[in-house]
Amino acid sequence: MKVIKAGSEKGLVESIDKIDPRHSSWAVIFIGLSKLNRSLDLFGLDTFLSLIVDMPELFDTSLYVMANKDCAIVIPLGADDTKLKNIASHICYHFAKDQLAQSPLGAQGNDFCQIIREKKDLMDLYRQALSLNSELERNAALTSTSKNRYNMNTSTLTNALDLRRVRDRLCILIIEDQQFSRRLVVESLNKFAEVLSAENGFEALKLYEQNAPDIVFLDINLPGMNGHEVLRQITKMDKDAFVVMLTASDKIEDVQGALKEKARGYIVKPFTRKKLDQYINLYVQKNPGRASAVSS
Amino acid sequence: MTEPFDLQSLRQEIGNDPETEIALLELFLNSTEESLQTLSQCLGRANDGNDWASHFHQIKGAALNLGAKRLEQLCLKAQEPSAAKEDMLKQVESEFHILRTYINEIIAQHKKNGFI
Numbered sequence: 138m139k140v141i142k143a144g145s146e147k148g149l150v151e152s153i154d155k156i157d158p159r160h161s162s163w164a165v166i167f168i169g170l171s172k173l174n175r176s177l178d179l180f181g182l183d184t185f186l187s188l189i190v191d192m193p194e195l196f197d198t199s200l201y202v203m204a205n206k207d208c209a210i211v212i213p214l215g216a217d218d219t220k221l222k223n224i225a226s227h228i229c230y231h232f233a234k235d236q237l238a239q240s241p242l243g244a245q246g247n248d249f250c251q252i253i254r255e256k257k258d259l260m261d262l263y264r265q266a267l268s269l270n271s272e273l274e275r276n277a278a279l280t281s282t283s284k285n286r287y288n289m290n291t292s293t294l295t296n297a298l299d300l301r302r303v304r305d306r307l308c309i310l311i312i313e314d315q316q317f318s319r320r321l322v323v324e325s326l327n328k329f330a331e332v333l334s335a336e337n338g339f340e341a342l343k344l345y346e347q348n349a350p351d352i353v354f355l356d357i358n359l360p361g362m363n364g365h366e367v368l369r370q371i372t373k374m375d376k377d378a379f380v381v382m383l384t385a386s387d388k389i390e391d392v393q394g395a396l397k398e399k400a401r402g403y404i405v406k407p408f409t410r411k412k413l414d415q416y417i418n419l420y421v422q423k424n425p426g427r428a429s430a431v432s433s
Numbered sequence: 434m435t436e437p438f439d440l441q442s443l444r445q446e447i448g449n450d451p452e453t454e455i456a457l458l459e460l461f462l463n464s465t466e467e468s469l470q471t472l473s474q475c476l477g478r479a480n481d482g483n484d485w486a487s488h489f490h491q492i493k494g495a496a497l498n499l500g501a502k503r504l505e506q507l508c509l510k511a512q513e514p515s516a517a518k519e520d521m522l523k524q525v526e527s528e529f530h531i532l533r534t535y536i537n538e539i540i541a542q543h544k545k546n547g548f549i
Contacts (some may be wrong), residue, residue, distance in 0.1 A: 317461045318494040324447045324457060358490070385494055406497045410446050 152285070289346055289374055297349035298375065305333050307430045310350040312341040312367065313383060314359050318408065322354060325410045329431070330417075338362030342370055345378075352420050353380040353428060354404070354413070357395065365394055372399045379423075381416045383408065437532040439500035440539065451543045458536045461499055465529060472522055486512050492525070504528045508526050 249359070251304055307330040313319040314336045321334045333348060335341035345353070353371065357364035364382060369376045382395045382403040392403040401419065404412045421428050447453050468488040475485045493508035507528055511521035 156512060160463055182475065253487060315491050315494045316464045317457065318498045320460055321446065321498050324450075324453050385490070385497065407500065409442075 146425075195255075258432070289342075294346045294349065294374060297347055301349045301351060302426070304331075305352070305430055307352065307420075307427065308333065308348055308350040309417075310335065310341065310344055310348070310353045312338075312353065312364075313338075313356040314358065315356075322408050322413065325408070325413060338364075338367040338370075341367055342374075345371055345374065349375065351379065351424070351430070352417060353378065354383055354399075354416075355380050356383045357391065365398065368395055368398050368400055379416075379420050437501055437503065437528070437535050438496075442500050450547075455540055455543055458540065461510055462533055462536060465492055465495060469522075469526060469529065472525075475518055476522065485518065489525075501532055504532060 185269045309326055309330045310333045311319055311322045311326075312335045313322065316336075319334050319336065323334050326332045331352060333344050335344050338361060341355070343355075344350075355364050355367060355371075359367065368380055368382070373381055378399075380400050382392050382400045383406070384392055384403055386392075392400070395403065402416060404416070417431070421431055443456065443457070447457065468491050471484065472488050475488070489508045489511045493505050493512070496502075496505040496508060504525065507521070507525045510516055511518075511525060
């Protein structure tokens with residue numbers, strides 16, 4: 138079995154043309170790698186190859202391995218469709234047994250074992266694999282950094298808190314990952330307040346630090362750093378923070394934790410202007426100095 | 434059959450602003466379409482992790498805020514562990530198709546009135 142290693146899409150297509158011009162179909166096995174967890178070397182692509190090198194089905198094939206820092210694609214060339222299917226499932230089996238459980242794809246790795254017939258499809262699959270890997274990395278980044286405390290800049294926050302006292306309009310921060318819901322609240326409120334928005338916890342904390350909004354509407358379910366953690370960080374930053382939780386559930390137990398963490402209340406979807414106004418009025422009652430900042 | 438969502442409620446929330454109304458409705462369509470595409474891809478996978486539930490949660494949240502009750506209820510059903518995935522996705526897609534047609538008519542009316 139011949140193993141060809143290369144690092145680019147262009148190289149892949151050129152190699153397929155050069156080495157195996159007779160064949161027009163290939164099995165493709167995608168191995169997702171994560172920059173956060175391992176490098177190609179650590180992951181042991183060579184180890185993986187050593188597992189399969191003695192497979193009888195691969196004796197008369199070329200094994201093309203294309204790998205870069207993000208993913209590897211292993212392509213047995215030079216076999217008919219039936220043989221390719223067998224090769225692919227054997228490789229996936231060996232791979233799943235020893236390596237797949239550790240990869241960011243987990244069991245999904247089996248889904249990237251396909252017979253394809255067009256070079257365009259091969260490139261599409263490669264890009265799809267890269268995109269999936271990026272998404273996995275992004276989610277892993279959000280999750281891993283959520284375990285770290287947000288590094289607050291105290292002087293930035295102090296300046297923002299001073300500004301809050303004299304700002305001539307209310308400043309409201311909406312933290313909600315669902316695009317439409319977020320935009321709806323922004324449009325409901327922006328005629329009478331300055332409205333900031335964030336789709337995740339880290340963006341939200343940065344905006345809070347820079348702007349010290351009067352009121353925060355915070356979704357309980359956020360990707361990465363969840364709403365409860367964001368609430369904790371905000372109330373730690375600012376003892377006077379006025380945070381109202383947003384939830385899809387009307388079960389009080391879902392928000393009890395947040396209420397204990399000093400949320401001022403909660404709103405159950407749908408987010409109507411009436412519900413939002415209820416808390417805006419409550420804020421003004423508790424902060425009469427800010428009453429002049431409210432205009433309808 | 435009642436309208437697929439409550440347009441008057443939406444207008445009450447955002448004021449009588451056709452431009453904002455169109456932007457919001459288009460955002461709803463685009464974000465829901467994206468979620469539905471991802472859900473289709475989930476169907477072929479043995480282990481889709483939290484993708485299935487999380488994307489239906491997203492659509493449900495948007496539907497709830499739009500006032501699209503039928504879509505919201507279908508998404509709620511689809512999140513149940515016993516739900517037949519393919520069948521539920523078809524039902525949701527079908528309801529979304531009705532919504533999309535209705536929304537496109539609204540947008541077309543605004544165009545006719547010269548708002549865009």
